[in-house]
Amino acid sequence: MGLLKGKVSVILLVFSLLVVLCASLSVSKEDQQLRLCKEHCRQQRQLDSRQRHQCETACEEYIREKERREQRDEPQSRHDPGKEVMIFEANPQTFVVPNHWDADVVLFVAQGEGTVSLVYTDRRESFNIERGHVMVIPAGVTAYLINKGNNDKLILVKLINPVSNIGKFESFFGPGGDNPESYFNAFSSDILEAAFKTSEDSLKRIFSQQREGAIIRASEEQIKALTHEKGSHWPFGGKGSRDSAPFHLLRQNPRESNDFGSLFEVDSNDYRQLRDLNVAVSFANITQGSMHTPYYNSRATKIAVVLNGKGYFEMACPHINSELREGTVFVVPPSHPFVTVASEDENLEVICFEINAENNHKFPLAGQRNILKNIEKEAKELAFATSAEEVDEVFRNQEEEFFFKGPRQQEHRRGYSII
């Protein structure tokens, strides 16, 4: 929850000035990808020369943005006052020092168990969290956290939604000392003496001891004292309490489920805290050797983080092709068809934040609910310049709905369809 040095993968909504960018991390051979991406632009015959140029620029921007991101010298996209995703890890038996952000934070607990406490003017609310919980910490609310596990790291995936329309954000530590430095130390000493009606000596005693950083080791007694859930004990009870409580995404009925995978989803209808943010959260567990249908989100931009497993991801317009492994973050802009495939060896778990979720629809492009099945016979003939029977034969063959048996992956095929 702070500016932590743990493993933090950051990716941004990356749009260029001229063209939508499609991004994914951890592509090993970028030059090759750039070449393929541009080649694909050249193949699209409906594009005129200006559009072709834009498509190629999109490919280049994608690579540049990726390089910038890897060098970490420019964490913020210039062109989108954007949401950002962070992966946060706290070691077993640790305490995360109270802090607040100038951003609304949506978090998903990817691993471990702990307790989050939120501090208000009139009360404190504490909630036990575990793998599968989704929670919103509103901007300005001071929060602290313990990892009560003995062995496991507590891992949170966070979506940061800056309050400012410039997209800049930061965290603020009040309790602290030299490291993390307390914001109190930014004020002059006579201000603090007057504010706290106390002596410089007393202030020095409390605002200079902490030098261990934002995540510190806690004793078993401290852990025990801090993990008792106190959400119910607050002075002015009732209103508001339920809102702040985390939502257990993985205890819901999946929206989609078969042998090849499951999809869990929560939006503002289920969890009111997501309403103002216009965000939905979904968790996909794709069975080893399986895939989800090619589909697109009509309005939402998807920011996805791989939690477990390996696989790959393909997207159209411009064509992006990327291997996925634990910690990979990829972004899918609205209305862009894409597909994700799990490796043969292990399930692929992906957590997704869907931004601009209101009135968003998922439109599947294969399987039983394939939207293209709903096109009239004559329209199929005209569009494909072939017989409707031939089209139907292809479009009706897949009897599953959302998750399918994947391509055999003996060899990691990267060849583009040359059909």
Add this chain to the structure above:
Amino acid sequence: MGLLKGKVSVILLVFSLLVVLCASLSVSKEDQQLRLCKEHCRQQRQLDSRQRHQCETACEEYIREKERREQRDEPQSRHDPGKEVMIFEANPQTFVVPNHWDADVVLFVAQGEGTVSLVYTDRRESFNIERGHVMVIPAGVTAYLINKGNNDKLILVKLINPVSNIGKFESFFGPGGDNPESYFNAFSSDILEAAFKTSEDSLKRIFSQQREGAIIRASEEQIKALTHEKGSHWPFGGKGSRDSAPFHLLRQNPRESNDFGSLFEVDSNDYRQLRDLNVAVSFANITQGSMHTPYYNSRATKIAVVLNGKGYFEMACPHINSELREGTVFVVPPSHPFVTVASEDENLEVICFEINAENNHKFPLAGQRNILKNIEKEAKELAFATSAEEVDEVFRNQEEEFFFKGPRQQEHRRGYSII
């Protein structure tokens, strides 16, 4: 509805960094206009030197933006993640291949008749359209279209509202082949084989035949099969159906009407689909030799497209003066007074999209509802530094309300008032 090569006039909301830009197409002598525009800046005595400089910069930016637009190398304004207007034409007896946009599209049928079909996961909705219909195609919804006319082109004027807050948008073709290239062809062949559970051969047969582009010739039988309105036949009936139906703007009672012209208008109160877009659509038919009152929209930016006729347009601040003819697009920023005049020879038909329509009011500056009539006697005297009687004499003379007899246009006067 795709990236079509028809006659497409594009203009953008053009604002500069420093000053509001006022834009209009097809001004024949730009150097002269630039000179006049700047001269007008210099005449305004209430401006200090900095403001005068800004005014002149606005004039220059306007010319630069216009040049960029004409060269078509930069379709997107850098400064507004904007709405864009396109004119779309399909020849008689043609079919427009199914496609979707990452944008909400508001369309007005300017000429011809046809049928639009919208494809959802669970249904298809088809609507007959004809001149005067307004319709919204939401982002991500796959749509196709036929022009059933034997002789007339089907002409649509479209306002594109990108979903992305960067203002970038594009269209996506699923059904297709080499041209338009299907987005399926961006995926590798093993992905497609697994998704459709079929062989590479079958895929190749359907995804490689189409080479005719996005608008293709249809036979009479195909036209007939596709023009039967099917809005009522969809599986899960009821809810939603009415929303998608087009709205017949020209069959409403006009908001303003007299011998000199008529104004038809639809906003979200009449047509729910416009609500989220915050857009209103209006159609003005100005009788030959007539004009509308000088007025301004309090909050809305108006994007106007000339459908028929000739005339001219004048706007204040900075002063823009432009001839109008079929296909001209002009933009009027909020609160900027402007006037449009039809030529002596034919009526002038203009379709307008009003962006940011909520709580917008039109404030007329002449005629019976002239707001300046409502100023107190003493305020008139003070403001004009003359007698209230003299002011009233001028402000009360025009007995019409919105459309007036225009200036005699024997000669095309371009002289600025030097009063």
Add this chain to the structure above:
Amino acid sequence: MGLLKGKVSVILLVFSLLVVLCASLSVSKEDQQLRLCKEHCRQQRQLDSRQRHQCETACEEYIREKERREQRDEPQSRHDPGKEVMIFEANPQTFVVPNHWDADVVLFVAQGEGTVSLVYTDRRESFNIERGHVMVIPAGVTAYLINKGNNDKLILVKLINPVSNIGKFESFFGPGGDNPESYFNAFSSDILEAAFKTSEDSLKRIFSQQREGAIIRASEEQIKALTHEKGSHWPFGGKGSRDSAPFHLLRQNPRESNDFGSLFEVDSNDYRQLRDLNVAVSFANITQGSMHTPYYNSRATKIAVVLNGKGYFEMACPHINSELREGTVFVVPPSHPFVTVASEDENLEVICFEINAENNHKFPLAGQRNILKNIEKEAKELAFATSAEEVDEVFRNQEEEFFFKGPRQQEHRRGYSII
């Protein structure tokens, strides 16, 4: 209400591309401040080298923005399509010529008495205003104003909320002549003759007399005629009238009040006109020698204008330290802790516009409602690395709630806490 040459202090929401900027006017020694600001960045140990660099860039951007602002060559921040604050003054017994803005204007009457008239298509509404009134003039609504005072200037503090999402705005004069130049003079004379159905001579008589500018001397009779409140007399009565009426902020019960100061506040719950703007207005009167608690707004950006008195202001992240005097404008971004102190000699009066006010909370960092008091014992120990007793001793000592006795200011201490 126009582009007036009176004393106008303008400051903008100043955010840089990379880092939030914290701004305040009238810092006398900027080089010294820059040095201190950067030094503070270097002291923060939790920052890594990239974050430290950003912090220093924030300091530099702040100085640059301040210089730009002082040179007045660039009134608009490039990075925020922003709200702007203006101070408007009209001499005793003057009339402000009717005009409208392409912006919603929230105004606070800081001094004097007068009458504002708003002109609509179907009516006029007039309201008497005096010190303490808050009022909203919607974009596009033509308004005029008299200062009826015999001796006092009428002083308004205005927050300008541009309609355009580019943040550009300007004012438009209809009634006028050469100065202020009427927008009618931008139209060619044949247009005006047709629109008003009158001769060029008549037009010339009314649109060329005024040369005195936007604020002009009024006679006693004119003042008398124009100050009779006419809000109740309008033709179509009822609806709307109450909305436009000003709200008397200083006649409400203060939200906070003790011997050391008072805080008055109005938001959209009390005054509906503020709803769409998402703005709250507050007025703080800090007793001489007193201060308010260090606190932060969770979501709102505060733009503050000093109306009377002297004092100083400190903010954290980056550290900004600024003297305050009449006319100073300072900006506090969301979630940034800050404090304001009145001088020993006189009360400090500050009017604040809080932008993005919805769901905003003020979180006090000292005093009885100090949020840090609500942290558990063990969390205090862990966070401060000291005993909870020592922490409580400091955090519970201040028995006041929002306003406190300030630091003794014999000498103007600028030394930073080196605790």
